[in-house]
Amino acid sequence: MAMLLPSLVIILVLSQLTSSEPIQEKQALLSFISKLPHANRLQWNSNDSACNWVGVKCDSNNSYIYSLRLPGTDLVGQIPPNTLGNLTQLRILSLRSNRLSGQLPTDFSNLKLLRSLFLQNNVFSGEFPTSLVTLTRLTRVDISSNNFTGNIPFLVNNLTNLTGLFLEKNRFSGSLPSIDIPSLRNFNVSYNNLNGSIPKTLQVFPPSSFTGNLNLCGGPLIPCNASFFPSPSPSPSIFPPTTARKRSKRLSKAAIIAIAIGSALILLVLFLCLFFCLKRKRRAPPPKIPKPVPRSVVMEPGTTSSSKDDIGGGVSESERNKLVFLGGGVFSFDLEDLLRASAEVLGKGSVGTSYKAVLEEGTTVVVKRLKDVSVTKKEFEVVMESLGKIKHENVLPLRAFYFSKDEKLLVYDFLNAGSLSALLHGSRGSGRTPLDWDNRMKIAISSARGIAHLHVSGKTVHGNIKSSNVLLRSDLDACVSDYGLNPLFGTSTPPNRVAGYRAPEVVETRKVTYKSDVYSFGVLLLELLTGKAPNQASLGEEGIDLPRWVQSVVREEWTAEVFDVELMRYHNIEEEMVQLLQIAMSCVSTVPDQRPSMQEVVRMIEDLNRSETDDGLRQSSDDPSKGSDGQTPPPEARTPPVARTP
Incomplete structure (x- = not known):
């Protein structure tokens, strides 16, 4: 019996360790969620471990919560004090795309281990949260698209590990402090009320980081000594009226006579020209409508x-x-x-x-x-x-x-942000701003919605889906272009002539369908995931297209090698990337009937955007109501309707 006691004690201790959970942090989360209206899909069960809750991630031993991601869950109101501030082991906090308001609780200063903070697209107000400048381990802070006011504090320089600081679309005012953080790679204060000159330490960032601040000047914007403020009542003359009057008084009599003679000569020349033109017109035979002469124009881009x-x-x-x-x-x-x-x-x-x-x-x-x-x-x-x-x-x-x-x-x-092709495959030098995962997801879902609308409401096959035909607004919301044009060219011209996007059956039949659009969109998704253009040159193997290249790499269990190296810098998105890859591969099935419809593709991406993954409930920055309209596309014939399909 004495021998059994130590064993029982060890078993009890081990069972206690394996069933351990962060009790105090669980109570803090229950207090937080009970005081805020929120989406029903959270449904946290108080009888279950907090580590199993939607949006919550714990360490491997389930001893503390390191990640809380609740984007787009309709959280409404102010963050209650003594709730989230008690999650002292938290590394990642995402509450973006909700309706949270007021100021941040002062006890956020307790989150000393926090590395990433995402609070964008809410209605927070007040001055820059002073509690944040004490969190020296922060690497990424996004509080854009809120109602923050006042000055941006110089104490931001305390955040020496910062790589990204996003403060755009608020109401910050005053001058920009000299922020000198060597690790800072992404910085944006556009569309605020800032004034004065841009500090030299920040002039390395592009103009888009500062645009929308009417009183901000200096590199990379207009120089501060230039007059770029519009005059309330501009004078139509080159000189102000008073100056013009003074100069006219200084004109000598000789100058006035010379001006008069010159004016008379000009009038005489004009009269003679008019006279000869009229005389020539009377003698000319009745005019004939000239035949249009087709001409080819050769111009280089940018000319x-x-x-x-x-x-x-x-x-x-x-x-x-x-x-x-x-x-x-x-x-x-x-x-x-x-x-x-x-x-x-x-x-x-x-x-x-x-x-x-x-x-x-x-x-x-x-x-x-x-x-x-x-x-x-x-x-x-x-x-x-x-x-x-x-x-x-x-x-x-x-x-x-x-x-x-x-x-x-x-x-x-005209959309001034250009095309997805230019954004993905433009210069990848040191000055390039990588296309992050959130924006790639935004482009994927918005372009999918556009194509689904063409199929369902427009009863139109796009017929020419490729990255250069996905145009972007300034917020990187996508618009599909060049749709429905294939009926104009007859069957002799193969549609979608860019190698890599065409479905196998289109290469043979030269007839585009709703399912061939799905194939082309699947290639577009692979392009977003891999960063590779869907042609042979970018893949390093002759005779292989992008879908087959991806299949060959995944088959060898080198799945991580598929993804764009620019995505490797972002953490906790691997599961989402793999799920989007699975959606893309279902779209590029060689058998058309095995491909999903575009409405199903939209729903799958939306579900992925909301699913519980390493990135939590990732909600699109689009209005959640802008999903698929639930309609069924018209039954797909072997050839689409001529008048409405490409």
């Missing part, structure tokens, strides 16, 4: 010249001013204005060349000059009318079109 040389080279006089606007919008320009605009080549794609056109009245649009169109004017107009009716925030609207024998032009909005 600028007269748009008459670039856009609408084959437009005849009788066909001018016949730009057809869609969607009932009111626009202040016509075809003449479009042809007078300065034009810059944005890119040459599979269906034509795109130009950025800056009109004289200040509007900037994108004009796509189509090539190889093989349909009649009536058929062209039917397709344009159907595309013009498609309205969705993640679909780039078609504003207008023009049709003549030798020119077919489409007019779209």
